[in-house]
Amino acid sequence: MSFVEAIAAKRDGRELDHKQVREFVLGASSGSLPPEQLAAMLMAICWRGMSRQETGWLTEEMLHSGAVWALADDRPEVIDKHSTGGVGDTVSLILAPLLAAVDLPVAMMAGRGLGHSQGTLDKLDAIPGWDSDRDRDETLGLIDDCGAAIIAQTSEIAPADRTLYALRDVTATVPSLPLIVGSIMSKKLALGAGTLVLDVKWGSGAFRKTVDEAAELAAALRDVAVATGVRCDALITDMNQPLGPALGTACEVRQAIAVLDGEGDPRLREVTLALCRQAMVSCGFDAEESTGRLQRALRDGSASAAWERMVTAHGGDPDPERLAVPSAELEVAADSGGFVSDCDAEELGRVAAAVGAGRQRVDDELAHGAGIVVHARIGDAVERGQVLATLLVGERPIDRERMVERIRAAFRVGPEPVDPPQLVLGRVDEIRL
Ligand code: URA
Numbered sequence: 001m002s003f004v005e006a007i008a009a010k011r012d013g014r015e016l017d018h019k020q021v022r023e024f025v026l027g028a029s030s031g032s033l034p035p036e037q038l039a040a041m042l043m044a045i046c047w048r049g050m051s052r053q054e055t056g057w058l059t060e061e062m063l064h065s066g067a068v069w070a071l072a073d074d075r076p077e078v079i080d081k082h083s084t085g086g087v088g089d090t091v092s093l094i095l096a097p098l099l100a101a102v103d104l105p106v107a108m109m110a111g112r113g114l115g116h117s118q119g120t121l122d123k124l125d126a127i128p129g130w131d132s133d134r135d136r137d138e139t140l141g142l143i144d145d146c147g148a149a150i151i152a153q154t155s156e157i158a159p160a161d162r163t164l165y166a167l168r169d170v171t172a173t174v175p176s177l178p179l180i181v182g183s184i185m186s187k188k189l190a191l192g193a194g195t196l197v198l199d200v201k202w203g204s205g206a207f208r209k210t211v212d213e214a215a216e217l218a219a220a221l222r223d224v225a226v227a228t229g230v231r232c233d234a235l236i237t238d239m240n241q242p243l244g245p246a247l248g249t250a251c252e253v254r255q256a257i258a259v260l261d262g263e264g265d266p267r268l269r270e271v272t273l274a275l276c277r278q279a280m281v282s283c284g285f286d287a288e289e290s291t292g293r294l295q296r297a298l299r300d301g302s303a304s305a306a307w308e309r310m311v312t313a314h315g316g317d318p319d320p321e322r323l324a325v326p327s328a329e330l331e332v333a334a335d336s337g338g339f340v341s342d343c344d345a346e347e348l349g350r351v352a353a354a355v356g357a358g359r360q361r362v363d364d365e366l367a368h369g370a371g372i373v374v375h376a377r378i379g380d381a382v383e384r385g386q387v388l389a390t391l392l393v394g395e396r397p398i399d400r401e402r403m404v405e406r407i408r409a410a411f412r413v414g415p416e417p418v419d420p421p422q423l424v425l426g427r428v429d430e431i432r433l
Helices: 003-011 018-030 035-048 052-063 091-101 120-124 136-146 159-170 177-191 211-227 250-260 266-282 287-299 302-313 345-357 400-410
Strands: 079-083 106-110 148-152 195-202 231-238 246-248 328-333 338-343 371-374 387-393 411-414 424-427
Touching: 003 018, 003 035, 018 035, 018 052, 018 159, 035 159, 035 177, 052 159, 052 177, 052 211, 079 091, 079 177, 079 266, 091 106, 091 120, 091 148, 091 250, 091 266, 091 287, 091 302, 106 120, 106 136, 106 177, 120 148, 120 250, 136 148, 136 302, 148 302, 159 177, 177 211, 195 211, 195 266, 211 231, 231 266, 246 250, 246 345, 250 266, 250 302, 250 371, 266 287, 266 424, 287 302, 328 400, 345 371, 345 387, 345 400, 387 400, 400 411
Parallel strands: 079 106, 079 195, 106 148, 195 231
Antiparallel strands: 231 424, 246 371, 328 387, 338 411, 371 387
């Protein structure tokens, strides 16, 4: 049977069989199918969806299109965490050393920035000397050495995803639930941690704009993980405004250090603690006892000591004085008083990327000193002239006035009091839709 028939079947809303899904994925990784047939199938999947069984096959085939590290075979206790992406989301930098501080090892394959959301690898690159390019043996070495490995995805992992993701990007087929699940989970399962905790964001700055959409994605991701024997749970968290106050690379590293020192932003701390606690509960620990251990680690210096060990083991210099600083700081003030009713996370993420925390083109250099620090949150009462945010100017040439205006316009201040959005909605099973 030719692949055209498989495309026609999906176009007409029929289920593919395992062989057809395999041919599709193999066609992407080996080049045996031309891009026009891959693109047609992607659009048919985007339009018609996939059953749970088809999504499982898709993930399995994408996973086996490349190397499978299966870290749990050697270190069954290793935990991985994945966030569906957001703005001011500095959680990975805190979660890894914090769990290591309570003797739970972590391994994460992280990515670079995508659109308006900054990538964990870009943030770690702000630390002089940090090296994320590690193979499997080096990753195991890092886990043994400091309890936490944060590494770059290698080219041998899920090559089918690279081809399909690039095609999705140019064929408007990114927002498809089965395609997202296959893409994310093939990479997570290739790393192969025994426990996975998912942070699925909803809101204006997230990939999924409603709680329903986020919960649907969370359940689909979790189901694929659990079906392959991974202990997995998903939390739904808010991304209607930036999570932490810092949007950038060096400034987010500083923010992570502040939280690990027992200070820092309460919202960032709350989400990180919720995810760490969930990971510990998935591993069989009691929730209350876990919270106590994590809070103690933040108070007694063991979390910040774990950070220093992690940075040093990855070749980095843990001295925060070595982080890039902005060349100028511009305050963005409210032009009226009232209550903050909106703080457009996506737009602030785009501005942060434009000033140097992200790339406009693949080969753009990051400006590590650049970014934004947000001072006002949804629900806050502000006075006219009060500083809403600070623009950190780095080495990249920018139109400063325009950037300040864009930041100001990202905030909406109204006369009525506003309730801040709930930060951690809970585990996907607990959420009533
Ligand atoms: N992240 C991924 O890796 N893949 C997607 O499809 C979406 C987010």
